[in-house]
Each structure stands twice: as structure tokens, then as C-alpha cells.
Amino acid sequence: MVPAAKVIGAFYTRMLPVQFPSRLVDLKKMKTDSDISHSSEIHDESLDILPTVVPNSASVLAPSSLDMKNPTALSRHLSLLDEGSDTPLLAASTPLNNSFNNRRRRTASDSNIYGFRPERQRSFRQDVGHAAAETYLITRLTFRLLTYLGLGYRWIIQFLALGCYAMFLMPGFIQIAYYYYFSKCVRRSIVYGEEPRNRLDLYIPENMDEPKPVVAFITGGAWIIGYKAWGSLLGQELVERNVIVACIDYRNFPQGTISDMVKDASQGISFVCNNIAEYGGDPNRIYLVGQSAGAHIAACALVHQAIKEAETERTGLTWSVSQLKAYVGISGGYNLLNLVDHFHKRGLYSSIFLSVMEGEHSLARFSPEILVKNPSFRQAVSLLPPIFLLHGTGDYSIPSEASTNFAAALRSMGAQAEVRLYEGKTHTDLFLQDPLRGGKDELLKDILSVIHAGDPLAQADDTAAPPRRRLVPEILLKLARKVSPF
DSSP, X not given: OOHHHHHHHHHHHOSSOOOOOSSOOOTTTOOOXXXXXXXXXXXXXXXXXXXXXXXXXXXXXXXXXXXXXXXXXXXXXXXXXXXXXXXXXXGGGSOOOSOHHHHHTOOGGGGTOTTOOOOOXXXXXXXXXXXXXXXXXXXXXXXXXXXXXXXXXXXXXXXXXXXXXXXXXXXXHHHHHHHHHHOTTEEEEEEOSSSTTOEEEEEOOSOOSXXXXXXXXXXXXXXXXXXXXXXXXXHHHXXXXXXXXXXXXXXXXXXXXXXXXXXXXXXHHHHHHHHGGGGTEEEEEEEEEEETHHXXXXXXXXXXXXXXXXXXXXXXXXXXXGGOSEEEEESOOOOGGGTHHHHHHHTOOHHHHHHHTTSGGGTTTTOHHHHHTOGGGHHHHHTOOOEEEEEETTOSSSOTHHHHXXXXXXXXXXXXXXEXXXXXXXXXXXXXXXXXXXXXXXXHHHHHHHHTTTOHHHHHHHHHOOOBOOXXXXXXXXXXXXXXXX
């Protein structure tokens, strides 16, 4: 959870570099950068590197007077998060009417796309140029960010540890990057909204003889360096088991604050719910999955949506929680009030974290655990799909108690929630080291058990599936775990 080290390390570890605005904003003032201008010639898939304007203070909806015990006031405030000057771009953003049941009964056969194969969008030369331009931008902004954070002894040690960690896992990262760029199963940077980061990657199985279950995945990244390509390893694993995966990108800090991230995630979920049949997905089998910060953002989007739906007036909604079969949270944090001090000790300083979360007065509003415990929202909680929380007991970035406490709060309000703890597993063991090790992956097994519940044939295929091949030698995995700063 060290933001400066993570930002620098992203330069070496990510399959595609993270996008930052072309000018670094003051982390305290968050003023709009009016000097940013759009390029006059933009390639189709290069839209995700457009400069981003950070919302000004007037656009951050975080009133200190918000009464958390007043469901009407909070519901009205949550509805404002989706409003603004944005003009709907896609059919997924059109207002919701009484057609949810009709949408859910749609099948991929309606679109006549069986056998759909995504084409490679760009040449290798274009990809290299795209990555080089972003790499230069990241490097320049990284050093600017460090001027705010300082370069003390602690940061140097953490940065060196992160560099060694990435170096030890590099054999696996290279193979994943090759798959991401050249596999015919990957369709990159599909536009789901108007913001520069409103893109998603689709991982589509080769066998498209029938509608496939769908995972809408929100990646982690400490709310600062999240990126859709971080879901490449999970996408590859699931697509081999005939599951479509949509990795949803979202604005990071300082491009946006938590309300922007939740809004982007909700818009991406809406796109998946209303358009996935056109890509061969089964709209009746959509699962929301999030990891780390992505688990928190996804849970916020889910709970906020349920609160809006519990209102008598449901105008303006573009998707429903009833369109999701289940939510799976991996190593997530769901009560921010309990995590501020913990993150501060881990290196995500409270001054930065509170800027990401729009101030201390907004922590409760973006804490799903606190929201579901509010008796006024009991009806909203009853709308939630089954929730499965997966967490390692050796996680020092976000303690496993974050998941057990959230599950207890959900069950106390009548929601269906289960927790699976992995003894001794760290924050990165579940999502990186174990999949890179190959063989049987317990996390993948548990995710598939949720997706394929009630499907004996798919469960039999999962049982008979051969072990995945190893991507990184065991000695390098052990060294990476030893030096990991997470």
C-alpha cells in the first residue's frame, strides 16, 4: 500500500502503463487544469490516453452536513453522483424503464454473433509507440509526484523492494503481456462512456457455440494506479474455462476522486449488463468481481445502486442489481473508517487517502459496511445479490477482518454473504504469485464454483481441466514474496 513506490513500479510491472493527466494537479487543492487540450488526431484505440480534467471543488459532492441516518437525503445525494454535464454516449446509458426483465431474457442468439472472433485492433508498431508515449508521461509525472511525497529513506527502501519484486516476476509478466497484445481472445479498449478512462477489455473464449457466463471485473491499484490490463492473468484463466471477462477501467486519483471511480465502475457495469449479449455473453449470468481497491469500488457501486432502486422513484437508472447473479470481493476493504490509520502506517498517508475519498466526512458514505448496517436501508440490502468475500489471513495491506466484518454486517441485515479465508496468503499471493505458480489455483476454483453453481456439466469440466502451466520458477516466486512491499 505504498503509493509512491506503486506509481513508480507500475512503469516496470504493468502490461500497459497507467494513464495520468498530462499535468500533475495539486493534491490538496485539486484545481481544474484548464491548459489541457485534446489532440487533433486520435486513433480509435488511443482514446484512453486523452488528457483528463480533474473535477474542481464544486463537482465533488461531499457535503459535511449529510445525515447518514436520513435515507431520503442520502439516496438523493447518491443519485447526484451520476448527474453532471456528461451526455449519454451509449445505449447502456439510456434511462431505465420497465424493460429489465426483457433485457435479462435476451440471448446472444438475438445478435447472431456465435463464432465471433475479435480482430487485432492495432499493429505492433502502433502498440510500441503508444506504450513509449505513455512511459515518458508516467516517468515525468512520477518525479513530480515524488516532490509532494518526499524521497526519504523509507521511500527508497520501498522502491528498491518493489523493483526487485517486479524483476523476480518478470518472466511471468512478459508472457502475460504477450497474451494481452497478441491473443485473438482479447479485444482491447472498448468504449463504454465519455471519459478518457471509460474503456474495458473483453476476453472472449474461442468456443462460442452458446451464450457464456460473464464476469465484470474491477481491478485494484490503491485507487491511484489501477488499470484494466491488470486483469489479464485472471481474464486468461477464466476465458480458458469458457467465461467471458470484461475488465473495466476507471479514473484514478488525481484524475478523479472516489465518486468518479464509483461512477465509472457503475457505468461500465451498465454497459456489460445491457450490451454483453452482442459479444456472446449470457445476460442472465453476469457476475461482478473486484480485487483490492477494485473490490471496494465495486461494492460501493453495488450498494449505492441498491439504495437508489429502493426509492419509490427509479428514474434515470441504467442497470439493476437484479441483473447480477452474485458479487465476489477479493482482498477488499469495506469500512474506510477502520482503515485510515492502517493505510497511513503502511505508507498510504492519511492526507492523500482523504483527498482520494473526498474528505473525512465522506468516509461513511463510501463504506459499504457502514451503509448496509443502517436500518433505514434494510430494503436496499434485501435487493443485493449473493455476496462472496475471499481474503488471505496473511494480508498486511488490507486485513482479512475487513471481509469478515462486512459479511457479518450483511448477514445481520438479512443478506446472503459468505467468507472464504486462505490461511497465510498475502495480498498478492492470491492474485499474482499463486496463478503464476501454475497447477491448481484455489482462488480460481472458488470463483468458478460461484459462476458454475447449478451447472453440473461446467462443474465436471472444471474438475477435469488440466493444471495450468507454470509461468515463473518457484525460486523466483519465493524471492518475490520475501521482498514484496505489499
